Structure formats: C-alpha cells, structure tokens
Amino acid sequence: MADMGAMKASTHRFCVAPMMDWTDRHCRFFHRLLSRHARLYTEMLTVPAVLHGKREQLLGFDPREHPVALQLGGSDPAGLAQAARIGEDWGYNEINLNVGCPSERVQTGSFGACLMAEPELVASCVGAMRGAVQVPVTVKCRIGVDDQDSEADLDRFIDTIADAGCDTFIVHARKAWLKGLSPKENREVPPLDYARVARLKARRPELTIVLNGGIGSLDDAERHLDTFDGVMLGRAAYQMPWMLAGVDRRIFGDDSREIDRGDVLRALAPYIENHAARGGRPYNVLRHILGLYHGQPRARAFRRLLSEQGPRATTGGELIRAVLALVDERKMPAAAE
C-alpha cells in the first residue's frame, strides 16, 4: 500500500476518466460498486445539450454515484456558467471543462482541444463558471495542440487559467493533432510525455495536478502518485474494471471492505431490475460489465454469455443468475418474485 502519511489529501487521487458512450450513469454505478472513493466523471455534455436537451435523461444519476463530476464542452462563458449552475443543482460534486477533445464535431463548435490555443478565453469560461457555482470548477487539457506545444505554451495556458481561480488540472500527457488524426489516433499516436507534466507540477506545486494517459494498472498509478496529486484512468479502468476493486485499499488506505466479483454482480442485479422495471433495457447496464472477469479463467464464457443473451434480456436478474451459475461458486440467493 502507498504511504498514507506522505499523501497529500486530494479528492482527485484516483479518477475514472470521462468517456463518451462509456461512462454513462450505468457504467458509473457499476464502477461505484467496485470503489467507494474513486472520483467518477460523466461523458462530456455540450452546453446546448444541457440548456435545451432532456435533462433527466442527460443529467440524471443515482445518488450512490457520488462523488461524481459533470464534464462540460463549450466555449461561451455565459452558456457554460448557466450549464454549470444546472449541473450543480442536479447535485454534481464538480464541474469540469473539456479542453482536450480533438473530434471534428467539437472543433466546429470551437471547443475541446482547440481551446488549448486560447488560454484567455478558457480563463473567461472558468471565471464565469466559478462565479455561478460553489462546487469546484476544474479543467481537463492536453500538453499542447498542433504547433502550439512548447513548454512555454503549456505554462502560459495553465498560469492564465490558474489566475482565473482554477486550482485543479487534469492533464492528458500527450498533445492533440487537430488535423489528420482521428480522436482514437489522438489517444494513441502523439507520444506520452509524463516528464512534461511532472515539470509543471514542480513549477506550480500548489496546484492539484492529475496525470492522465496510458496508465494501465494500480502499480503504475501508485508510482505516479509519488509525483502527482492524482491519476485519472480511462481505457484500462473501463476494460479491466476489477482493477477498481483495489483502489480503496491501495490508493485511499481504506481496507474496511472485501468484495469479490460475485458480490458486485449480486449488488448490480436489483439495480438492473429497477432499470428494467422503469422501461430501460438491461443491456444498457450489462454492456459495461463485459470486462469484469478480464484475465480470469471464465472470462471468455462470461463475455460470450452476456454479449449473446444480454441484448435480448428483458429483466436482467435472470441473466445475472445464469452468469453467476457460470462464474461464481456462491450462487445468488433465490429471487423474491
């Protein structure tokens, strides 16, 4: 376990990244069953979606998901301030501004990673958002964009936004190429540069700097916590979610709970039943758990059963029982129906 005495108390010691189409409310509920302390992020929501969309559908979440941060995409200070206020009213613990997404759609709206080149505008956005809410306003960014990627560019970006009162930055430790690379390539091709982010932390030690990008295990995470205030994991946490079951003990020093994968499935069953009873598809939830047995002997059978029968399931509980019969020696208690 990491040395708790040396740890700077940070709400952001371990975060699960915002991921479009992945970290929806069902995914976050599942992740929360695995870790009580990890900080969870929504998918990015654009300002127009928050202001004019179906709010219950977009913003609704289960209170058991706390602590959970709402990520916003936008570049209009007034609109962002309004959306942040709405997010706070819905109960989110933090509002995060996306300054890292490189997709074409996002560039047309002039937000996401292209804002790395406009620190003054980002500072205005952050200032307006901070003026509208009590909860922390944070920024998730890259180390650079296109040709604007010198160390001085990143320093100026961070300093300008810190001057607007933002003290927490999640830094994806690679630059984004806005032309020529797809969003997926932009998560793989530009090289990771952890040292650059470490120099930023050394230069501005009072800021909370959370490292993101390519962190693949809790061993890696613990190592980075010697340098950074927190780590944010995206793909590894989603694809190998059982990793999250070690977070409370190893990262937060809380060993008050021992769980196994079967416990997680049993705890998820009533949630799925409830979702189905309200007209939802069980597979909306089940699709996020396909990696739960990653690396285990029955991983393939688990995945196959869920992905073949999951999309057709109408109640979910029955399928969970079948899955438990397959993978778990302790069967699920008889259903109450």
Ligand SMILES: Cc1cc2nc3c(=O)[nH]c(=O)nc-3n(C[C@H](O)[C@H](O)[C@H](O)COP(=O)(O)O)c2cc1C
């Ligand atoms: C499917 C997918 C969707 C993503 N959507 C978002 C998003 O909505 N907002 C955001 O800031 N980053 C998004 N990202 C980027 C991640 O938050 C993270 O910065 C990136 O995956 C690097 O971390 P990792 O190497 O731990 O996955 C997405 C990544 C993936 C794989």
